[in-house]
Amino acid sequence: xxxxxxxxxxxxxxxxxxxxxxxxxxxxxxxxxxxxxxxxxxxxxxxxxxxxxxxxxxxxxxxxxxxxxxxxxxxxxxxxxxxxxxxxxx
Amino acid sequence: xxxxxxxxxxxxxxxxxxxxxxxxxxxxxxxxxxxxxxxxxxxxxxxxxxxxxxxxxxxxxxxxxxxxxxxxxxxxxxxxxxxxxxxxxxxxxxxxxxxxxxxxxxxxxxxxxxxxxxxxxxxxxxxxxxxxxxxxxxxxxxxxxxxxxxxxxxxxxxxxxxxxxxxxxxxxxxxxxxxxxxxxx
Numbered sequence: 001x002x003x004x005x006x007x008x009x010x011x012x013x014x015x016x017x018x019x020x021x022x023x024x025x026x027x028x029x030x031x032x033x034x035x036x037x038x039x040x041x042x043x044x045x046x047x048x049x050x051x052x053x054x055x056x057x058x059x060x061x062x063x064x065x066x067x068x069x070x071x072x073x074x075x076x077x078x079x080x081x082x083x084x085x086x087x088x089x090x
Numbered sequence: 091x092x093x094x095x096x097x098x099x100x101x102x103x104x105x106x107x108x109x110x111x112x113x114x115x116x117x118x119x120x121x122x123x124x125x126x127x128x129x130x131x132x133x134x135x136x137x138x139x140x141x142x143x144x145x146x147x148x149x150x151x152x153x154x155x156x157x158x159x160x161x162x163x164x165x166x167x168x169x170x171x172x173x174x175x176x177x178x179x180x181x182x183x184x185x186x187x188x189x190x191x192x193x194x195x196x197x198x199x200x201x202x203x204x205x206x207x208x209x210x211x212x213x214x215x216x217x218x219x220x221x222x223x224x225x226x227x228x229x230x231x232x233x234x235x236x237x238x239x240x241x242x243x244x245x246x247x248x249x250x251x252x253x254x255x256x257x258x259x260x261x262x263x264x265x266x267x268x269x270x271x272x273x274x275x
Binding site for chain 2: 052064072083084
């Protein structure tokens, strides 16, 4: 109950999770950073979420750079090249 | 080499990478082809400014990023409305306790990504995000998390970019929670 009140007064979870994004990107002010750290000390939900966020960030970093998996057939690429050459009129 | 000869080689050599990047960003083959076509046309008309200072593919990728941003701005003219009431109650506290479930994956991210079934689940969860959010998220990672640049290019406020990232990740977390982690027990 006390924790709930502190949440409300200082920083609700909906805001804390936003500040996590800013911190993650290195774009957080020192005041926000302090508020977030305080919040994490008393909130087990956000602590749990933060841990998952770090895993997710790592996974996404690796995953989202993998564009080789984009699904397109060689024949479609070939067609595109031919169309492009015509379009450029070269 | 004449400009025409250069472009014949570029189209031959770089089309595949450009198309794959565009499909990856836009999640739509047709839109991707339109955008890559614009990339080549734009490169052709501004070839004089290229001067060979960077690798051709690097230059073309820069143009591609700009064209994807143009596409996004044209498609989504107003600032997005991001709602969080699925996750938080009116006091801003978590509605559900499933976030507390243990994932048991400390330092095993790579193992997870080696697992084909996990990859499939993750891809499905990513594709479930609306493209209005997915494009900024992907650009954010491609540009190594330079949020101010991404939000400027896409013409959304930085605050809204944070909200998009927050909302997208909350959804991904929940999607993986239900479709992967709780199923593994």
